[in-house]
Amino acid sequence: MCVSFFEITGFRCASCLFSLKESTPKTSMKNWWTCNLIVVLVGLVGTLPASSAKDQLEVRSDRWLEVRHPIGQVLYLHGTKSQPAFSGMRLQAVGDGIMTKQGASAVLAIDIGTGFINISENTQLNIQNLFTGRHGERITQLQVKAGQVRLQIHRFTNSLSRLEIRTPAGIAGVRGTEFGISVQQSGKMGVATIKGNVATTAQEQTVLVSAGFQNITIPGEPPSAPVLLQDDTSLKIRELLVNGNQVKIIGSIDPVNLLIISKQPQNTDASGKFALSVPLPPNRKVEVIVETPLGKKQLYELAVP
Amino acid sequence: MNKYLITGIVGSCLWVSLFSKAQTQPPNCTAMSLSEVNESVNTFQQGNVIVIGRVPNHRYVVVVPGKSNKLLNTVRNYIANAFMAHHRLGTYVYAGGFSRRQDAECVSLFLRSQGLDARVVYFH
Numbered sequence: 095m096c097v098s099f100f101e102i103t104g105f106r107c108a109s110c111l112f113s114l115k116e117s118t119p120k121t122s123m124k125n126w127w128t129c130n131l132i133v134v135l136v137g138l139v140g141t142l143p144a145s146s147a148k149d150q151l152e153v154r155s156d157r158w159l160e161v162r163h164p165i166g167q168v169l170y171l172h173g174t175k176s177q178p179a180f181s182g183m184r185l186q187a188v189g190d191g192i193m194t195k196q197g198a199s200a201v202l203a204i205d206i207g208t209g210f211i212n213i214s215e216n217t218q219l220n221i222q223n224l225f226t227g228r229h230g231e232r233i234t235q236l237q238v239k240a241g242q243v244r245l246q247i248h249r250f251t252n253s254l255s256r257l258e259i260r261t262p263a264g265i266a267g268v269r270g271t272e273f274g275i276s277v278q279q280s281g282k283m284g285v286a287t288i289k290g291n292v293a294t295t296a297q298e299q300t301v302l303v304s305a306g307f308q309n310i311t312i313p314g315e316p317p318s319a320p321v322l323l324q325d326d327t328s329l330k331i332r333e334l335l336v337n338g339n340q341v342k343i344i345g346s347i348d349p350v351n352l353l354i355i356s357k358q359p360q361n362t363d364a365s366g367k368f369a370l371s372v373p374l375p376p377n378r379k380v381e382v383i384v385e386t387p388l389g390k391k392q393l394y395e396l397a398v399p
Numbered sequence: 400m401n402k403y404l405i406t407g408i409v410g411s412c413l414w415v416s417l418f419s420k421a422q423t424q425p426p427n428c429t430a431m432s433l434s435e436v437n438e439s440v441n442t443f444q445q446g447n448v449i450v451i452g453r454v455p456n457h458r459y460v461v462v463v464p465g466k467s468n469k470l471l472n473t474v475r476n477y478i479a480n481a482f483m484a485h486h487r488l489g490t491y492v493y494a495g496g497f498s499r500r501q502d503a504e505c506v507s508l509f510l511r512s513q514g515l516d517a518r519v520v521y522f523h
Binding site for chain 1: 483485
């Protein structure tokens, strides 16, 4: 009377065979439960070695991003929780991240000797993948949703190693270089390379940004052709029109740069133009910050007539 | 008699022609000051901050009434930092602010010589 999962799949449980010899209903029920318990336990034990073996192959706990020199309000993100970050704190798990608020900055060291990531203000960075592969290659995939980061990455000794920065617009992949990335709220990504090469990929197209060049990638479009590196923080204003207690500002910056007006990150179009209205402060002075992908900043004050 | 008449006519003709030439020619100051104007007007460094717009104590402002992009682009051909602004009397191009009236008049005259309706106003 004993029917177990093993019987269904063509095997026969020893406890069930035993139970057939003793035919009282009470002992039969007891054996039925014992049989099923064994089946479940065997199944669980069988899955354990498989998952741990997979972990050993792809994910090792010897990879980390270590927080260094946090300045201002820097938050460590773990799951849905956040706490103030301090020097020496390590990000290791997928999803772990760091967030900088207005005026804050931090440096992340990528385990031992891989390189550094300088994180500017108003930036969020999360780990998407951080593991050592079966051939010793180090795979580092980080996500930057908005803000600006600058990376100094040493040349990888393992040819299979790779480091990728993923943004809403595309992916910037590197193998030993120094470069910077800016990501606007719209997802537009600006890449500027100082040393080595950065491969920007989006819409199944890859554009190489070599040393001394920069490009942009707009969500939904392939990366733009690289142009000479500018690292130029200039701001051109065309209109400062007061309308009630608002001021309409029209101007332009280098399209790879970030624009912050009245402490709020703003978007620019493919040519760096912007048109927006902000509240007019009582002193009629509007604060503007322009930041390049390499982290160079210039503070402006728009004195509205 | 004829000698005096001829001298008078020639003299008056020369006077009129020279005077009218002085009125239509750009003032002498423009050649010297425009390059300087282009770089410094409407922008100045205050510590590590670059201020764009109305410069303090530069109350003599050269304005060109109008609100078209074409007008703004024309003014920006001569003064790169010119921008559009608004007053209760209407929209205008803020060509540049100066601490001395004569500098403002100089730029205004130059812009007028280029066919623009420039004028100097005093901002309180």
